[in-house]
Amino acid sequence: MAQVRTYVRPMGGWWRRNPFFVRYMIREASCVFLAIYTVILLVGLFRLSQGESAYESWRAALVSPVSIVFHWVALLTVSYHAYTWWKVSPKTAPDIRVAGRPLPDLVIAAGGWLATIGASVLIYLLVRWL
């Protein structure tokens, strides 16, 4: 057969073509906010190691509007990460069967969501009252 001249479509901007891919990219991009937040924690640890006044100036910086706005955005994106992490967790889970039937994906995901809520309440109470 003679070589047929096929047309290969470009991939540029593929993630804008489907809402499913847009949500995937938001999920992946959440890590940027998580990384920045972790660097803020690391800076806090550094300031803690320098003594009380250094640590207090780090805390003062956290009250600035820029910091508060950043943390709100980080909270939203990282919460979306938590939501999606458990939502896709059934895909990585082994084939779990109860009475011969596969455990519904929603049950596995709901277990993760409940674990996040439980851990959050526990940490809040520990920081608040311990």
Add this chain to the structure above:
Amino acid sequence: MADTRTIEIEVLRYNPEKGGEPHFQSFQVPFSDDTSVLQGLQYIKDHLDGSLTFRWSCRMAICGSCGKMVNGVPELSCHKFLREYYPGKVRIEPLNHFPVLRDLVIDQTDFFEKKLPSIKPYVVPKEEKPVSAGTYVQTPQQFHKYYQYSQCINCLLCYAACPQYGLKPDFTGPAALALLHRYNADSRDRGWEERAELLNAEEGVWGCTLVGYCSEVCPKHVDPAHAINQNKVNSTMDYFGVRKLLMPKGGG
């Protein structure tokens, strides 16, 4: 028919003899409640433009040959009705990520001649038995370990849904990796070792970033994303040398 309405169908046209860029061509197609998207295309070919080229066969979502992008979503065109899109228009393109041969026909060579054979899509038994020794028996529990993954009809909707296949054509892709798991998970099969090189490679399960759209579009609920990501765990255990301790047989 009294209940006939008219819908606009836009179809991507590409002529390899002319080359160049594909373009959309618009058709007005009468339809009723039970007209499938495929029947819409057939109406165009029969009444409006006989040169329109597309694949189809069974018309009942089992042969897997009529996959198209319908309004940007990979679908079996016999499995969707025009009424679902009315009064909007329907835009039909060839399945994404494959080279276009003509109009809505894609080049499937990569899947059928490279990807599918590469996973050894057959049971590799521990030892060959003569027919006189009887059949390989299997319990219903063992059967259900792989049954879902054996439902693949090779329609390639999952490849059209997988951006990683579009970005890295060497990636083995959802359907072939789901079939790899289908055989590894079969109690009669001892082919883990033979399939491990591919599975453990970048071209194997590690090319996947769990977009998860493959499992959404699969018309047979094969769930390729589950097959692949379970095997990231298996591949990781294999990498650190603990797979044999935990699963002496092989796959899931």
Add this chain to the structure above:
Amino acid sequence: MKRSHEPIFWSLFGAGGVLSALVAPILILITGIITPIGLWMPPQALDYARVLGFAQHWLGKLILLAVISLFLFHAAHRIYHGLHDIGVHAGTGAMIASYGGALLGTVVAAYLLLAIGF
């Protein structure tokens, strides 16, 4: 075909993904929002003496190191693959920048936790 070393990075990514899915939202809320503005959490909750005590305890050190290191490795993995997704094929450079950054953060955190003492 070459065996992928992805299991190492994927394990760290997965561990960081689980840990961050469990605790990152509440940590961001506590350290970044409600304690600084003093709503639902008294500012004393993150006082110097209290936080120092936490960082000096062996369990506190372990928690801080796990959080910082695994969050960074989780993010590094997604940044590395995300660059590929948007068509930036930076290869080894991207790998060193992302995972190397996470490793550097881990080493710095471990050093600081040791420097803070017991």
